[in-house]
């Protein structure tokens with residue numbers, strides 16, 4: 001009998017400008033799904049809260065200080081390389097301009113799409129435009 005695999009917690013941030021544009025980053029070479037677009041973030045380290053992980057990842061990857069963020073949707077996804085539990089936050093309140101500190105490309109995204117997106121991230125763009133954590137009509 002195999003024990004169920006515990007999902008890996010991942011903190012993911014959606015920086016949102018007043019006009020609704022959101023920041024996407026491209027996964028660098030050497031990582032699973034290199035070249036795919038995602039919202040910035042990363043795995044929660046032991047002893048860290050999800051919000052602490054979010055702030056650390058934004059500082060490490062983009063040099064941005066997240067001043068406040070609201071926990072939003074949660075998504076679980078089983079990849080061939082990992083079972084992840086994504087904790088999405090929306091932040092409209094940060095200090096600094098994004099810099100490519102880990103060599104990754106990034107883009108502010110409105111209606112025009114960058115591709116490909118990570119599979120678990122695809123529904124999020126639609127959820128953002130509907131401001132709801134689901135695409136199922138009530």
Ligand SMILES: Nc1nc2c([nH]c(=O)n2[C@@H]2O[C@H](COP(=O)(O)OP(=O)(O)OP(=O)(O)O)[C@@H](O)[C@H]2O)c(=O)[nH]1
Pocket residue numbers: 010011012031033037038039040041042043044077079082084086118119120121
């Ligand atoms: N950051 C981020 N990760 C996502 C998104 N969607 C999604 O499925 N993931 C998955 O969540 C996991 C995040 O891990 P990561 O490799 O980016 O984390 P990390 O920066 O801590 O990596 P490291 O192991 O190199 O330190 C990956 O399995 C990735 O495929 C997303 O929109 N943003």
